[in-house]
């Protein structure tokens with residue numbers, strides 16, 4: 001098995017005991033290596049919000065799932 | 076002055092916050108924490124001194140090192156965090172903390188959306204229902220998850236990715252957030268240090284470089300301990316020429332559990348273990364085969380044991396009656412076939428692929444074949460090695476399945492770990508609620524004691540595999556959990572400006588303790604002519620064999636088909652104590668062996684915790700993962716509770732006790748569907 005890892009994809013050549021050859025190419029990332037701007041376009045949190053539940057990107061990453069309050073049976 | 080093997084250099088540093096580990100959890104902590112640290116600086120001018128220490132290189136460290144082909148926890152916009160908490164509970168036989176699971180559930184998708192933004196290719200389904208891999212989806216202009224893009228679900232909670240570089244991407248963001256000056260790679264942390272004036276407070280941590288003759292001692296007000304779970308504490312199925320092959324990548328050695336226990340943190344559910352049924356010998360993932368390709372597993376005679384043996388599920392009410400039986404119960408049904416001699420067990424890849432071919436175009440079939448191989452090539456290359464080496468083309472030849480040796484972990488399908496403070500807004504028990512008798516006086520009551528993810532040791536936090544009684548967080552949930560802990564840590568440091576931790580040992584004592592295996596070697600090496608044969612020391616490798624033999628034969632390893640009993644546990648207890656004594660005689664002939672020595676020490680403590688908890692819990696809570704043949708039943712009346720413990724590093728003794736279990740979401744919903 002032979003990998004060839006490039007900047008956006010990896011190519012594999014695999015050879016079976018019986019000689020069968022297969023080649024595959026899979027993407028590995030959609031951005032250039034080293035290009036991540038981790039806080040770019042992200043809010044600067046306020047220290048007064050430190051105890052509010054959720055992470056600092058909550059308001060803009062669309063990932064907070066508030067949940068149905070009726071599911072919480074002890075509240 | 077550069078250190079030597081005889082006289083290592085001691086580097087001492089004072090910090091506000093130390094992060095131990097560079098895996099998914101710590102990468103999450105670093106990302107979240109540095110933004111709050113920036114905000115703090117902007118608002119008050121105060122700068123926090125923060126450092127992350129990893130035994131390996133962050134780009135490829137931890138369980139995600141090789142890559143993954145699915146993100147196993149993504150809630151999406153159609154499911155409720157309560158459904159997630161229910162699933163976690165069901166798979167772990169009812170004893171989990173809903174507050175922790177729910178909190179991960181409501182926050183986890185934020186991290187997944189970030190991963191996609193950072194460059195992780197995530198498969199998408201287009202409006203026609205056609206699947207596209209992550210790069211193609213982007214080219215086709217399909218929206219990102221955050222903008223309503225639809226992932227390819229391989230299961231209710233899992234989404235498919237092209238994840239060869241998953242860890243690389245997540246680490247890049249964490250490293251950017253921290254800046255390289257705040258990162259120390261290739262430093263193995265050996266133990267945590269308690270505060271001299273308050274033994275229930277953390278004061279720092281110490282370890283050594285695996286590349287240079289250097290000992291690192293850090294003083295810190297708060298410490299994140301997220302060094303993964305534990306592998307190789309049981310004798311693995313692959314020994315000799317296959318040694319090193321295990322399902323769980325071999326580099327997590329129980330450091331999280333051992334160091335937390337030694338620091339006095341309350342542990343929870345250390346009796347839990349994970350015994351994955353995977354492709355035999357290569358340990359390739361089965362999730363995509365079961366969930367995406369709809370393959371079935373069968374015994375050697377073609378019988379679907381999940382159907383054939385389904386009556387056995389009725390032995391374990393109510394868990395056996397869930398729509399999806401717990402992972403351990405699925406093993407339970409498989410083990411019956413193996414024990415009664417109807418193995419090998421097979422994954423019927425042939426029928427599954429043939430069925431899919433009927434419905435698909437030739438182009439789609441080709442894509443499907445590539446998907447099947449990518450599943451391995453992205454995360455478990457060794458499995459491909461087996462397939463090509465044995466001429467296994469999945470459309471022509473079925474593959475063997477096998478339950479592995481046991482592993483301990485808290486973020487995959489296991490729930491052992493450390494007892495932590497949870498969120499306050501979900502109705503969790505408080506200090507005013509009733510607790511079971513026997514909880515040591517000094518430990519907090521209720522499920523929150525001020526800071527999210529803090530252990531019962533002040534200033535010591537954990538995440539990912541470290542947090543017990545939850546589980547099924549996986550890569551994404553561990554990252555999110557690390558982020559939630561980051562906020563708790565910053566708050567703790569700000570709330571306690573006056574703490575000035577003092578070590579309960581001198582720096583000389585700390586350094587000597589770490590270097591002891593080297594001293595053992597240097598002092599005795601000339602006593603014999605063969606370096607590995609010496610009555611005065613034991614090589615780490617031999618000690619590891621001894622540990623694995625004890626665990627395998629007495630504590631329900633593969634040798635006994637996962638069976639143990641009170642008498643066998645008594646034997647194990649005695650032998651482990653002696654092993655712990657003898658661990659002081661481990662030698663290190665080089666830095667690599669010093670690493671191995673301390674990894675094994677961490678494994679011994681983890682193994683001991685596991686053994687003591689199984690002994691204390693007088694039932695078999697996880698049939699299929701382990702059986703106590705003297706108590707071979709699930710006892711809801713007496714054991715529907717957490718088993719927690721503390722370790723006293725001075726007397727070297729464990730104390731186990733029960734904690735009350737409380738549901739925060741309605742579990743009866745799990746069992747209704749299957750009742751008819």
Ligand SMILES: Cc1cc2nc3c(=O)[nH]c(=O)nc-3n(C[C@H](O)[C@H](O)[C@H](O)COP(=O)(O)OP(=O)(O)OC[C@H]3O[C@@H](n4cnc5c(N)ncnc54)[C@H](O)[C@@H]3O)c2cc1C
Pocket residue numbers: 095096097098099100101128129130131133136137138139143144145146147148262263264265282301302303304322323324326327328330331486487538539540541548549550551553
């Ligand atoms: C075989 C396997 C397959 C998996 N498949 C999937 C999957 O398909 N999808 C999915 O979403 N999740 C999957 N997971 C789960 C996921 O990998 C974990 O949930 C996640 O990695 C846990 O994060 P962590 O930070 O707690 O531990 P890890 O990511 O393992 O990180 C531990 C870190 O601690 C460091 N470390 C260890 N000991 C020390 C020490 N003494 N001193 C300093 N540093 C130390 C390590 O180098 C590493 O950086 C899989 C896990 C395993 C084991």
